Amino acid sequence: MYTVIGTARSRAFRVLWMLEELGQPYEHDPAPPRSDAVRAVNPAGKIPVLRVDGGTITDSTAILTYLADRHGALTAPPGTVARAQQDGVLHMVLDELDACLWMAARHSFVLPEDQRVPAVKDSLKREFAASLARLSARLEDGPYLMGAELTVPDIVAVHCGGWAQRAGFPVEDARFAAYLDRGHARPAHARAAER
Numbered sequence: 001m002y003t004v005i006g007t008a009r010s011r012a013f014r015v016l017w018m019l020e021e022l023g024q025p026y027e028h029d030p031a032p033p034r035s036d037a038v039r040a041v042n043p044a045g046k047i048p049v050l051r052v053d054g055g056t057i058t059d060s061t062a063i064l065t066y067l068a069d070r071h072g073a074l075t076a077p078p079g080t081v082a083r084a085q086q087d088g089v090l091h092m093v094l095d096e097l098d099a100c101l102w103m104a105a106r107h108s109f110v111l112p113e114d115q116r117v118p119a120v121k122d123s124l125k126r127e128f129a130a131s132l133a134r135l136s137a138r139l140e141d142g143p144y145l146m147g148a149e150l151t152v153p154d155i156v157a158v159h160c161g162g163w164a165q166r167a168g169f170p171v172e173d174a175r176f177a178a179y180l181d182r183g184h185a186r187p188a189h190a191r192a193a194e195r
């Protein structure tokens with residue numbers, strides 16, 4: 001049995017969605033970041049955390065990759081060129097979408113007020129829009145980033161897209177907007193969102 005720790009309004013949503021796609025049973029502890037419950041399993045206080053087989057896995061991407069490999073789904077097989085290409089796209093999404101959004105969040109509400117530089121957000125929004133346009137070129141042969149099937153990079157990219165919309169980042173690229181709608185319309189996404 002898997003236990004996902006972390007409120008669904010965080011990167012923990014990626015793990016909930018993945019488990020719903022896999023059809024695996026799990027428990028969910030919606031603990032907020034930096035809470036005692038989270039620090040007990042991850043001293044950094046960060047979420048998500050996955051508890052499995054008496055062990056603890058931190059970082060949403062590490063968790064998604066573990067689940068994909070363990071269940072042989074939403075991924076190309078490890079050790080193949082296709083998997084390396086998939087990992088390349090995953091890291092691009094992390095470097096260029098997740099990193100921009102996280103930096104904006106840090107300068108909006110995560111850092112102590114006297115350390116925030118709100119002016120950085122305009123530059124991050126421009127960078128984000130340019131990255132989105134580059135990523136959306138991959139969707140030409142879609143419907144997903146790696147082609148016909150939903151894979152781990154899609155879970156992260158669609159989550160980042162929704163995060164961007166909530167944070168007031170521009171998601172004006174029509175192809176990416178349609179891809180977001182496709183991701184949000186998946187029944188497993190809806191089941192995770194119910195949390």
Ligand SMILES: N[C@@H](CCC(=O)N[C@@H](CS)C(=O)NCC(=O)O)C(=O)O
Pocket residue numbers: 010011012033034044045046047048058059060061110
């Ligand atoms: N790369 C990590 C980032 C984890 C992370 O920063 N999570 C946020 C919530 S989405 C958090 O716990 N923030 C609290 C903090 O940074 O102290 C992942 O993908 O899991």
